[in-house]
Amino acid sequence: MNILAIETSCDETGVAITRNGREILANEVFSQADLHALYGGVVPEIASRNHIIVLTKLMESALSKADLTKADLEAIAVTYAPGLIGALLVGVNFAKSMAYALGIPLIPVHHIRGHIAANYIAYPELKPPFLCLVVSGGHSQLVDVRDYTDMSIIGATRDDAAGECFDKVARVLGLGYPGGKALDDLAQGGDDKAYTLPRSTIDGHPLDMSFSGLKTAVLNLIHNADQKGETLDRKGLAASFAAAISDTLVPRTMQAAAEQNYKHIAVAGGVAANSRIRRDLESAAKDADCTLYLPPLFLCGDNAAMIACQAYFEPKPGLLDNLDLNAYATKPL
Ligand SMILES: Nc1ncnc2c1ncn2[C@@H]1O[C@H](COP(=O)(O)OP(=O)(O)OP(=O)(O)O)[C@@H](O)[C@H]1O
Ligand SMILES: [Mg+2]
Numbered sequence: 001m002n003i004l005a006i007e008t009s010c011d012e013t014g015v016a017i018t019r020n021g022r023e024i025l026a027n028e029v030f031s032q033a034d035l036h037a038l039y040g041g042v043v044p045e046i047a048s049r050n051h052i053i054v055l056t057k058l059m060e061s062a063l064s065k066a067d068l069t070k071a072d073l074e075a076i077a078v079t080y081a082p083g084l085i086g087a088l089l090v091g092v093n094f095a096k097s098m099a100y101a102l103g104i105p106l107i108p109v110h111h112i113r114g115h116i117a118a119n120y121i122a123y124p125e126l127k128p129p130f131l132c133l134v135v136s137g138g139h140s141q142l143v144d145v146r147d148y149t150d151m152s153i154i155g156a157t158r159d160d161a162a163g164e165c166f167d168k169v170a171r172v173l174g175l176g177y178p179g180g181k182a183l184d185d186l187a188q189g190g191d192d193k194a195y196t197l198p199r200s201t202i203d204g205h206p207l208d209m210s211f212s213g214l215k216t217a218v219l220n221l222i223h224n225a226d227q228k229g230e231t232l233d234r235k236g237l238a239a240s241f242a243a244a245i246s247d248t249l250v251p252r253t254m255q256a257a258a259e260q261n262y263k264h265i266a267v268a269g270g271v272a273a274n275s276r277i278r279r280d281l282e283s284a285a286k287d288a289d290c291t292l293y294l295p296p297l298f299l300c301g302d303n304a305a306m307i308a309c310q311a312y313f314e315p316k317p318g319l320l321d322n323l324d325l326n327a328y329a330t331k332p333l
Contacts, residue, residue: 002068003075004059004098005308008051008091009083009111010137011035011042014304015058017066017073021117021312022124025066027298027305028058037177041167048086055094070102077311079304080108081331082138088327096323106322107311111302112139112333113151115268117310118299126266126293131257133249135277136269137163137178140249142207142256143333145266148313151333154256155207162245163271165211169218169241173234184274187238192276194236195221197244207256209248214241242276250280254288266293270301 002025007014011032017025032050036042063069078095080088099106116132128150132143140162142155160168163180170179175186198217200210218241225232257265265285271277278294285292299306 001074001312002072003077003107003308003311004062004073005077005109005304005311006055006091006095007079007111007114007302007304007307008055008087009079010087010302011047012302013051013054013058014302014307015055015062016304016308017062017068018121018305018308018312021309022120024121024305025068026062027303028062028065029303030054030058033178040171040177042084044084044086047084048090051087051090055090059098073102073104075099075105075107075311075316076102077107077109077308078325079111079114079307080325081110081328083111083329085327085329088329092325092327096325100323103319105317105319106325107314107317108322108325109307109310109314110331110333111307112141113149114306114310116143116145116151116266117313118268118295118303118306119266119293121305121309122295122299123293126264129260129262130264130266130293131253131260131262132266132268133253133272133281134268135162135249135271137161137167139269140209140211142252144256144260149315153333154260155205155209155252157209157211158202159210159212160215162211162249163269165215165245166271166274168215172219172222173238180271180274183238184242184276186235187242187276190235190237190239191233192236192239192243194233195240197240199244199247207252209252211245211248214244214248239276242274246274246277246280249277250284253281254284254290257290258288263290264293265290268295268300273297273300
């Protein structure tokens with residue numbers, strides 16, 4: 001089954017085609033990061049406008065790379081939640097028009113389900129149930145994936161997402177936007193004990209997390225050093241910060257897997273690209289005799305291949321079922 005998927009939930013425009021869910025035939029991603037970097041973060045209106053500008057070209061390019069015509073498509077999938085509402089609406093309306101014009105079904109996909117599904121592409125043998133750590137720009141969650149479309153959150157951040165935290169610290173260090181990757185690069189070779197940073201816990205909720213205290217501690221540290229004219233150990237700070245995030249995520253992931261009796265652990269979302277988190281997860285999974293699924297970097301950040309993959313596992317709608325589909329800024333998993 002050839003599914004063409006559209007992803008426009010934030011500042012990446014994605015169009016992809018997969019065959020039978022797990023095989024990528026084309027995966028076109030246009031990142032608008034440079035357009036938003038000027039403002040230090042995503043400007044929703046600019047994101048929506050640029051999705052409109054590039055979508056048709058990306059769709060044509062995806063079909064050409066997959067060596068298919070529109071007549072070969074059997075369904076259109078689209079991210080309909082959660083995300084920037086204007087940006088989502090561009091994708092939803094584009095997908096609706098395509099599905100209606102081609103006379104094929106429209107499959108709505110939840111963005112976070114898509115991030116999780118990136119693992120099915122990377123690991124053809126992976127099947128639920130498993131535990132998934134979702135760490136992205138807007139989410140930090142431990143998800144009990146009981147089946148392809150049956151999952152629940154068993155632990156989550158109470159405030160900032162890990163990616164948000166990486167981006168804010170990176171911005172104050174002058175590393176640009178989005179800064180997660182730059183902060184990761186800066187941390188290479190740095191002393192992860194150079195600075196003592198907090199690791200928050202939530203009383204009575206051991207699987208929940210909080211990153212706002214860590215973020216504030218790092219921002220205060222940078223501003224204080226600046227005011228006193230002290231030289232920061234930037235590499236050490238980046239490494240200490242990555243260690244604090246990893247020390248929050250990794251033990252909770254292992255505890256959640258143990259509580260659910262899972263020996264299979266997957267990771268999803270843009271922050272899953274972080275080298276410290278990947279290294280710590282690999283070593284913790286080895287110690288616990290668990291199999292770890294880490295998607296390759298191109299499937300960690302936003303892309304439409306993961307949306308097409310998840311669509312394959314969602315219930316197949318009738319031809320006219322979703323033509324009244326709306327977009328939602330937030331939506332439960
Ligand atoms: N190597 C890295 N280390 C840490 N963070 C990283 C790395 N690479 C990317 N990131 C972060 O990943 C985030 C982007 O991930 P993703 O595209 O999944 O998020 P999003 O789509 O904006 O949010 P969500 O999926 O929650 O809606 C950014 O915060 C970015 O800084
Ligand atoms: Mg995302």
